[in-house]
Amino acid sequence: MNVGKTLFAQVMEFVPWKTLTRIIERYGGDAGVRTLGCADLFRVMAFAQLTWRESLRDIEVCLAANRGKLFHMGLKNVPARSTLSDALNLRDWRIYHALAMRLITRARVLYASEARDLDVDATVYALDSTTIDLCLSLFEWAPFRTTKAAIKMHTLLDLRGAIPAFIHVSDGKMHDVRVLDLLPIEAGAFYIMDRGYLDFARLFKLHQAGAFFVTRAKRNLNARRVYSVRPIAARASSAINASPSTASMRRRTIPSRSGASASKIPSRAKR
Structure with missing residues (x-):
């Protein structure tokens, strides 16, 4: 006889339940709730997601078939379809949004040092x-x-x-x-x-x-290049490899300190 934890209970151990409790208290999620709290609703919906349930009736029937394992799953009893429906309509969605963002933050830290193909x-x-x-x-x-x-x-x-x-x-x-x-x-x-x-x-x-x-361009995209800026290294390389005639054509006039103009020619063109 297997006396270990169920697979669902092992997955639920990764959920920060203390953080979830603080979030529930922040939004008053369990105020006036008698049968199915926010934490139990999260367990039920996580079970439905992991087991590919398709409806509230399907969730109820599947949990009823595993009634002897509910305690090990963290559930007290099988919620009725009407209870699940009311809970999904009345519970504050911000509770589970805050929990999801917390889980995403923790997961990104765990994968921060993972190698990538890019x-x-x-x-x-x-x-x-x-x-x-x-x-x-x-x-x-x-x-x-x-x-x-x-x-x-x-x-x-x-x-x-x-x-x-x-x-x-x-x-x-x-x-x-x-x-x-x-x-x-x-x-x-x-x-x-x-x-x-x-x-x-x-x-x-x-x-x-x-x-x-x-991104990819659309097939009917109509665009034109207004200007193009080449990298400094590419411009320097083209100036060095230019012929003397080409370099003389690219001569620039730079004002000197005395106010007169002076010519700056690449060193290779001078030789």
Whole structure:
């Protein structure tokens, strides 16, 4: 007979329960709650996510089938479907948002020294969105098409460890490029995105914040280069390797201290 901890209980040990308790007290999440507190609701929903449950009835039936293991899972009893429904409607979402941000912070510290395939000494993010289809009769607040509802989840993924650093949930009609207005910009970081985020005004804000971006151009893009600045090393190399005739053509006039003009010619051209 196995007397060790269940796999679910071992996973739950990584959750900072003291931090969750402080967050619940901060928002008053358990005020007036009698049967299913915020911590128990988190356990139930984590179990449903890890076991791929598809409905409240499915969660109830699966927990009832493992009634003898509920104590080892940290649960007192099997919550009814109505209790789960009321808890999901009434619990403050900010509690679980704060817990998720705390877990993300801890996970990024653990993966900070992990080696990457990219030879870049900076943080690299991948930005994209996914559309989650919903039933229009149940989710009237998230219209998407005439026959269905949907929400869109915009995710900024840290490629070191594949950890989400930013998540924004909107209705399905929100364009991807608008999330750039909400994105926290990290100076020196690289942001990789597809052509759906191509907006020169918003990308220029990333440039002003000291970040870098990599994207693809649209097929119907109409742009022209206004000016080009070559690196100093490339300019010096071209000046050294230039012929005497070319160097004399690139002669520049520099005002001297006495007010007269003097010519500055590359040393190779003088010889």
